[in-house]
Amino acid sequence: MRRAVLSVLLSLALPLGAWAQTTVEAGGVKFDTTTEVAGQKLLLNGAGVRYRAIFKVYSVGFYLKAKADTPDGVIKQEGAKRVMLKMLRDVDGKELGKAFTDGMRKNAVADERAKTINGIFKFGEIFNDMKRANSGSTIGVDWIPGTGAQVVVDGKAVGEPIKEIEFYNALLRIWLGDQPADEDLKELLLGKEKRHSGRQR
Structure with missing residues (x-):
């Protein structure tokens, strides 16, 4: 009895932070609720699964300095950012690579389009060289202020940073644009509950 009471008292004495959720699950993948890019602490804005028909393709999470629940709030926010995918x-x-570049072109903003061409080409080349993205592999794209967008595959930087912020904006619009890869996923990445029952191809 004494041990039970002591256990309860000790649990009550734990700081509030000890009870905080430290991971979020999406498609069987656990995303840390915080991470760090270029010395900046980032928060998990949202996470979800990209489906193609009935098949799960990858889980994806967005990390920002401050949470945002609109596409403009995510895209226009300053500071470091991270898009993290797990196949x-x-x-x-x-x-x-073609699915990503098609998504960027489809959702491109007219006054940014010219400044995305270089980045889209380099991004496509990275995936052409990759040959295959295997189940379980991780693909991250970090926005590092003053440096650019760095692609990271299984923890290793791949290729040179893509300097244009317009490219990174176009990347985010794959999932957040007017023609997103998946409407359900768009809601989840904005930290909302999904509203739609259908799946985008």
Whole structure:
């Protein structure tokens, strides 16, 4: 009895932070609720699963300095950012790269389009060289102020940083644009509950 009472008292004495959620699950993948990019602490804004028809393709999470629940709030926010994907199935590298570049072009903003061309080309080349994105592999794209967008595959930097912020904005619009990859996923990445029952192709 004494041990039980002591256990309860000790648990009540723990700081509030000890009870805070430290991970969020999406498609069987756990995303840390905080991370660090270029010395800046970032918060998990939202996470979800990208489906193609009925198949899970990857889980993705967005990290920002401060949470935002609108596309403009995410895209226009200053500071470091991170897009983190974890593959849930094997996908041909060229096919994945084409899906990303098509999504960027489809959602491009007219006055930024010219400044995205260089970055979209370099990004596509990275996936062409990758050959295959295997299930379980991680693909991150960090926005580092003053440096650019750095692609990181399984913890290793790949390629040179892409300097144009317009490229990174276009990348975010794959999931947050007017024609997003998946409407449900868009809501989840904005930290909201999904509203739609259908799946985007």
